[in-house]
Amino acid sequence: MNRPLPQFLTTLDNLGRRLEDALLVLLLGGLIVLAALQIVQRDLFSGGFVWSDELLRLLVLWLALVGAVAASRDDNHINIDVLSRWLPVRLRLAARVIVDLFTCGLCGLLAWHGGRFVAGEREFASTVLGGLPAWPFEAIIPVGFGLIAWRYAVFTARDLIRLARGEVAA
Amino acid sequence: MILGGLALILLALLGAPLFAVIAASALWGFSRSGVDLSAAAIEFYRIAEMPVLLAIPLFTFAGYLLSESHAPQRLVRLTRALIGWVPGGLAIVALAVCALFTAFTGASGVTIIALGALLYPAMLEDGYDESFSLGLVTTSGSLGLLFAPSLPLILYGVVAQQSSAGAGVSIDRLFLAGLLPGILMVVLLGGYSFWCNRRHRLPLSAFSWREVGTALWAAKWELPLPLVVLGGIYGGIFAVSEAAAVTAVYVLIVEVLILREIPLRNLPDIMRQSMVLVGGILLILGVSLASTNYLIDAGVPGRLFTLVRAHVSSPLTFLILLNLFLLVLGALLDIFSATVLVVPLILPVATGFGINPLHLGIIFLANMQIGYLTPPVGLNLFIAGYRFKQPITRIYWATIPFFLILLLCVLIITYWPALSLLLAGGQ
Numbered sequence: 050m051n052r053p054l055p056q057f058l059t060t061l062d063n064l065g066r067r068l069e070d071a072l073l074v075l076l077l078g079g080l081i082v083l084a085a086l087q088i089v090q091r092d093l094f095s096g097g098f099v100w101s102d103e104l105l106r107l108l109v110l111w112l113a114l115v116g117a118v119a120a121s122r123d124d125n126h127i128n129i130d131v132l133s134r135w136l137p138v139r140l141r142l143a144a145r146v147i148v149d150l151f152t153c154g155l156c157g158l159l160a161w162h163g164g165r166f167v168a169g170e171r172e173f174a175s176t177v178l179g180g181l182p183a184w185p186f187e188a189i190i191p192v193g194f195g196l197i198a199w200r201y202a203v204f205t206a207r208d209l210i211r212l213a214r215g216e217v218a219a
Numbered sequence: 220m221i222l223g224g225l226a227l228i229l230l231a232l233l234g235a236p237l238f239a240v241i242a243a244s245a246l247w248g249f250s251r252s253g254v255d256l257s258a259a260a261i262e263f264y265r266i267a268e269m270p271v272l273l274a275i276p277l278f279t280f281a282g283y284l285l286s287e288s289h290a291p292q293r294l295v296r297l298t299r300a301l302i303g304w305v306p307g308g309l310a311i312v313a314l315a316v317c318a319l320f321t322a323f324t325g326a327s328g329v330t331i332i333a334l335g336a337l338l339y340p341a342m343l344e345d346g347y348d349e350s351f352s353l354g355l356v357t358t359s360g361s362l363g364l365l366f367a368p369s370l371p372l373i374l375y376g377v378v379a380q381q382s383s384a385g386a387g388v389s390i391d392r393l394f395l396a397g398l399l400p401g402i403l404m405v406v407l408l409g410g411y412s413f414w415c416n417r418r419h420r421l422p423l424s425a426f427s428w429r430e431v432g433t434a435l436w437a438a439k440w441e442l443p444l445p446l447v448v449l450g451g452i453y454g455g456i457f458a459v460s461e462a463a464a465v466t467a468v469y470v471l472i473v474e475v476l477i478l479r480e481i482p483l484r485n486l487p488d489i490m491r492q493s494m495v496l497v498g499g500i501l502l503i504l505g506v507s508l509a510s511t512n513y514l515i516d517a518g519v520p521g522r523l524f525t526l527v528r529a530h531v532s533s534p535l536t537f538l539i540l541l542n543l544f545l546l547v548l549g550a551l552l553d554i555f556s557a558t559v560l561v562v563p564l565i566l567p568v569a570t571g572f573g574i575n576p577l578h579l580g581i582i583f584l585a586n587m588q589i590g591y592l593t594p595p596v597g598l599n600l601f602i603a604g605y606r607f608k609q610p611i612t613r614i615y616w617a618t619i620p621f622f623l624i625l626l627l628c629v630l631i632i633t634y635w636p637a638l639s640l641l642l643a644g645g646q
Contacts, residue, residue, distance in 0.1 A: 074487045077494055080273070081464065084467075085465075087464075105273055106267045113266055113498055113501030114502075116494040116501070119495050120496075124236075125499070127238070127500075127556055128234050128237055130233070131595045132229075144233045147233070148230060148234055155243050155246075159260070162246075190263055191260070
């Protein structure tokens with residue numbers, strides 16, 4: 050789907066996909082094992098690790114963002130999309146450029162302010178899981194939104210190239 | 220102000236991801252009222268502060284696993300052995316099985332893909348009318364939305380708990396509240412199917428104890444699942460998120476290790492698919508926490524209530540208007556976005572009119588269920604069109620009788636609060 054783009058972007062895209070897939074499997078696997086262990090521990094030893102609740106919740110946050118990044122690889126986010134169906138093909142492509150640019154800019158903005166939030170947490174030395182610094186766990190927020198912004202930047206570039214070459218929307 | 224709002228709506232209609240549109244409105248609201256924009260990230264981080272969200276990835280994964288296994292076939296076989304001999308029996312089988320299955324897959328369209336492909340050809344083969352079969356299978360794709368542990372029920376509970384008006388809404392009580400209204404839908408649709416096919420006597424399968432026994436034995440692993448979930452929660456053994464963990468582990472062991480219907484090498488792909496859906500939903504939830512926070516700070520729910528109160532005096536009129544509004548909403552937005560965006564606004568208004576938040580949840584989701592069948596965005600119409608290779612308009616006409624029955628159900632659910640509140644004990 051990224052045909053009009055340079056080769057290194059396609060390679061990078063493939064690498065990114067594999068990394069995301071691996072990370073999703075690890076996170077979900079970890080979530081299942083930890084959640085199951087917690088029940089076993091509670092029943093057998095009447096009380097799990099004090100930090101397992103918190104770790105589970107952090108895993109959910111990570112799953113949410115990595116899953117969202119993975120959803121953006123094929124522009125697979127929940128949307129409405131009722132107007133573009135009725136537009137002529139060229140205009141539809143132009144609308145895509147606007148929509149992709151908007152999404153890219155917005156995620157960039159969220160990544161930036163997310164980064165400020167994480168930097169602040171680092172300064173205040175917030176902790177999680179009984180003493181670990183919180184900021185590396187929270188860093189998934191700016192990183193996740195940054196990666197989504199990157200994906201939509203690539204979409205924008207691809208659609209612009211298509212528009213310039215006079216191709217029709219996919 | 221109005222211009223900016225219109226621009227956002229236009230972007231949404233052109234296909235911009237809804238999370239981006241919601242996030243834009245939140246950032247815009249924050250900057251107008253002079254709040255530091257990193258507040259959006261702080262609100263998003265609340266995803267990591269709600270223990271019950273754990274249930275969402277776990278149940279979703281279990282649902283995806285079930286749909287990839289042969290569990291749908293076994294379920295159809297068993298139900299067919301039990302009620303296949305009734306006129307219209309196969310239609311009723313379709314309704315019952317889809318409802319059970321959707322409860323676990325969360326009405327994400329998986330039901331039509333996994334079960335529709337099985338039931339639609341079977342119905343045609345047994346001589347059911349093509350249009351009737353198409354309409355029934357399309358409708359069944361979102362039936363069961365009100366049964367535990369469906370994703371929309373959990374999400375409504377999560378969103379309601381964020382509001383002071385919905386503080387008493389716990390997920391396990393919501394599960395109970397959905398039970399009777401869900402059964403009402405299955406019974407009315409089943410009654411219609413029976414009536415439509417009352418003369419359809421031909422290839423009724425004979426009832427056989429032997430077949431029931433074999434089918435029961437074949438489904439022995441899946442049958443305890445609803446018992447584990449519901450029994451575990453209401454027996455006070457598990458919290459909702461623990462029941463989700465048990466379900467995920469159980470399904471994983473049964474389908475992958477014991478029955479070996481899902482090869483280990485397919486597992487990463489199923490995990491990824493299910494987590495892409497979860498990521499999409501939680502992303503919308505996270506950014507809507509920020510936009511809702513802004514709306515509440517700006518006093519929007521209060522002003523909305525004053526506005527509605529000025530024009531509407533009786534709860535009955537309010538409920539009629541609410542139904543109309545929700546039907547339009549369901550036609551425009553998917554169930555997850557609609558829940559995170561609209562519930563924080565209507566919940567305080569509805570409780571102001573004396574409507575129980577549990578009852579409101581069931582009204583809301585029942586209306587949204589109809590949204591699956593209404594153009595322009597009705598998800599089931601598109602999935603069925605894609606799956607059965609039929610034009611959308613044809614599917615739309617085929618679903619109309621079922622649509623009307625569901626509408627009747629929504630009215631009964633709305634004006635008969637006891638149906639939702641009897642089991643949940645929230646009178």
